[in-house]
Amino acid sequence: MLIELTDIRREYQVGTEVVHALDGVSLGIARGEWVAIVGQSGSGKTTMMNVIGCLDTPTGGRYVLNGKDVSRMNDDELADIRNKEIGFVFQNFQLLPRETSLANVELPLVYRGLSAKERREKAIAALKKVKLDNRMMHKPTELSGGQRQRVAIARALASEPSLLLADEPTGNLDSATGEEIIRLFEELHGLGHTIVLVTHEPRLAARCPRAVRLSDGKVIGDGPGQDVAWQDRAQPSAHPAEAPVAS
Amino acid sequence: MIRAFFDNLRLAFGTFVAHPLRTMLTLLGIMIGVSTVMTMMALLEGLRLKVNKDFSQLGANVFRVDKWPQGFRFGGGNRMNWNKIAQRPQLTVDDKRALAEHCPSVSRTGASSWQPAQRVRTGDTETQANVFIIGATVEYPELSGITIARGRMFNDTEEVDGRRVAVLGPDVADKLFPSVDPVGQEIRLKGRPYTVVGVMARRGKIMGMFNMDNQVMIPMTTFFGAYGKRRNVSISVEAKDADSVDKAMEEVIRVMRQRRDVAPTAENNFEISTNESMAKSLNDLSNVVTAATFGVCLLSLIVGGIGILNIMLVSVTERTREIGVRKALGARRLRILAQFATEAVALSVFGGLIGIGIGFGLAFLGRWMLGLYTAVPAWAVLLSVGMSSGVGLVFGIYPAARAARLDPVEAMRSE
Numbered sequence: 001m002l003i004e005l006t007d008i009r010r011e012y013q014v015g016t017e018v019v020h021a022l023d024g025v026s027l028g029i030a031r032g033e034w035v036a037i038v039g040q041s042g043s044g045k046t047t048m049m050n051v052i053g054c055l056d057t058p059t060g061g062r063y064v065l066n067g068k069d070v071s072r073m074n075d076d077e078l079a080d081i082r083n084k085e086i087g088f089v090f091q092n093f094q095l096l097p098r099e100t101s102l103a104n105v106e107l108p109l110v111y112r113g114l115s116a117k118e119r120r121e122k123a124i125a126a127l128k129k130v131k132l133d134n135r136m137m138h139k140p141t142e143l144s145g146g147q148r149q150r151v152a153i154a155r156a157l158a159s160e161p162s163l164l165l166a167d168e169p170t171g172n173l174d175s176a177t178g179e180e181i182i183r184l185f186e187e188l189h190g191l192g193h194t195i196v197l198v199t200h201e202p203r204l205a206a207r208c209p210r211a212v213r214l215s216d217g218k219v220i221g222d223g224p225g226q227d228v229a230w231q232d233r234a235q236p237s238a239h240p241a242e243a244p245v246a247s
Numbered sequence: 248m249i250r251a252f253f254d255n256l257r258l259a260f261g262t263f264v265a266h267p268l269r270t271m272l273t274l275l276g277i278m279i280g281v282s283t284v285m286t287m288m289a290l291l292e293g294l295r296l297k298v299n300k301d302f303s304q305l306g307a308n309v310f311r312v313d314k315w316p317q318g319f320r321f322g323g324g325n326r327m328n329w330n331k332i333a334q335r336p337q338l339t340v341d342d343k344r345a346l347a348e349h350c351p352s353v354s355r356t357g358a359s360s361w362q363p364a365q366r367v368r369t370g371d372t373e374t375q376a377n378v379f380i381i382g383a384t385v386e387y388p389e390l391s392g393i394t395i396a397r398g399r400m401f402n403d404t405e406e407v408d409g410r411r412v413a414v415l416g417p418d419v420a421d422k423l424f425p426s427v428d429p430v431g432q433e434i435r436l437k438g439r440p441y442t443v444v445g446v447m448a449r450r451g452k453i454m455g456m457f458n459m460d461n462q463v464m465i466p467m468t469t470f471f472g473a474y475g476k477r478r479n480v481s482i483s484v485e486a487k488d489a490d491s492v493d494k495a496m497e498e499v500i501r502v503m504r505q506r507r508d509v510a511p512t513a514e515n516n517f518e519i520s521t522n523e524s525m526a527k528s529l530n531d532l533s534n535v536v537t538a539a540t541f542g543v544c545l546l547s548l549i550v551g552g553i554g555i556l557n558i559m560l561v562s563v564t565e566r567t568r569e570i571g572v573r574k575a576l577g578a579r580r581l582r583i584l585a586q587f588a589t590e591a592v593a594l595s596v597f598g599g600l601i602g603i604g605i606g607f608g609l610a611f612l613g614r615w616m617l618g619l620y621t622a623v624p625a626w627a628v629l630l631s632v633g634m635s636s637g638v639g640l641v642f643g644i645y646p647a648a649r650a651a652r653l654d655p656v657e658a659m660r661s662e
Contacts (some may be wrong), residue, residue: 111573
């Protein structure tokens with residue numbers, strides 16, 4: 001297993017109230033899998049993504065990533081894990097606006113301490129994978145939304161991580177461009193990359209071989225994408241949030 | 248480590264290029280502070296070098312006996328009691344003679360007195376009312392590093408008889424007799440005629456201020472007749488050789504105390520000063536001015552540092568998202584801290600370097616246009632670089648620490 005989550009809990013103190021964002025989640029993801037994590041807003045999927053991405057530490061449970069227990073690591077150790085093990089693809093791209101595509105893709109490699117030459121070679125290779133090697137010297141503002149997301153994916157790939165972690169990667173794109181990005185993920189999955197994709201869109205989750213559904217910080221469904229993606233719609237009564245609001 | 252430093256430096260310059268105006272304005276404080284330090288230090292150092300040179304022009308093995316302390320004194324020792332000093336007896340030409348007679352280690356003594364701000368006339372021209380008239384005994388010029396360039400010094404007979412003869416400073420000679428040999432010509436002081444017997448060699452200005460060439464030297468007796476008899480004089484004492492200077496000083500003190508009947512427990516009621524002690528007192532003054540200037544410059548550097556603090560806080564706030572992304576992609580806390588600290592230090596060192604350039608420029612300009620004697624001491628350059636980087640670090644560390652502490656998730660969410 002690449003990812004082993006065991007009884008993961010994440011509690012937040014909001015005023016006097018304790019919110020259980022993750023309430024005992026256990027999950028295993030094998031190398032080479034493509035898993036969607038779906039759920040309504042407030043279901044805990046953002047917290048899940050932060051925990052899997054080592055941006056947040058769980059308050060309870062155990063998280064083993066690629067054989068390393070990351071659930072008790074400090075900030076700097078987590079930074080190293082993020083740098084080596086995880087390639088992030090964020091919803092709003094999170095590219096540095098002043099830097100070129102190439103410099104953006106090089107960024108994680110900078111923090112790995114590679115030489116300028118190595119950085120450049122790896123970044124160019126990653127941009128080739130997303131077919132943007134002809135836009136290397138463009139700044140994000142000079143690129144379309146789809147191109148920006150491809151730069152972001154190239155950045156995630158550049159560090160050759162064991163996990164690609166995408167947060168609503170099509171959220172800010174029109175449907176045609178979104179489709180283009182999904183195809184790119186399919187391609188990457190075909191090449192053997194492990195992908196975890198966090199989304200609230202059932203249509204997107206349905207495209208994934210496996211989907212995990214979260215609700216109120218608990219796993220309520222885990223199975224093939226087509227089955228789990230529409231789980232909500234199939235049983236609307238089980239989820240009061242989905243019920244029409246009385247006016 | 249070194250690679251990270253250069254990466255950070257590149258990022259810092261990227262920020263400067265992205266905000267040139269803001270960068271320049273921030274630099275201004277440091278620039279002004281450092282250029283002030285540099286200019287003032289250049290002036291003071293120039294002054295100091297010049298003073299030491301001027302004072303070493305005085306005769307060898309010569310010290311002076313005065314009523315008043317020479318120069319300025321700061322700190323150390325008792326505060327001067329001016330009233331008490333004013334009540335001291337005057338020094339006289341008799342004292343001068345007595346010292347020559349009763350001190351075996353003394354070879355010669357000379358006396359001088361002066362009257363400032365006099366006008367010197369000839370039949371058809373006159374100087375401004377800024378000439379120093381020096382009453383002198385014949386030994387005085389040699390004991391004070393004055394040499395006669397043309398003609399001669401007045402002699403003993405002329406001095407004792409109170410003849411109206413004069414030796415001109417080169418500036419006075421040039422002003423009154425631009426085209427003829429001044430020797431043998433007539434000048435007028437307070438309406439009375441004097442015959443010019445000689446012209447002094449050029450000596451320049453002490454500290455660039457007091458012009459030693461704008462003088463007229465006349466016999467002491469004549470001087471008393473013209474400007475008042477009961478005048479205090481300054482006595483120059485020459486020891487037989489370099490080894491007997493201390494001994495001569497002791498003898499002079501003993502003889503002076505005897506002549507004045509000073510009680511054994513009382514302090515001297517006169518002052519002994521050497522070239523070194525006079526130069527030292529002026530150096531002390533320049534040290535005080537240096538320290539004061541430094542304080543002022545330090546204030547302006549602090550103001551500059553606050554500018555940097557301010558702009559760095561803005562920079563961190565502005566780039567919260569960028570910091571979040573960098574941390575998410577694996578930048579450690581220290582790396583982010585170093586990035587912003589480097590930016591702050593680079594900013595202020597950059598300002599410091601420009602300030603040093605301006606300081607050199609002003610020092611050069613002062614020398615070239617105003618004829619000031621300036622010298623930029625190496626320690627001032629090092630100090631300026633050190634202080635500006637120190638200011639950058641001190642005022643940059645807080646914003647940098649704030650950046651390093653940011654939570655990546657929160658930071659990326661900010662707009």
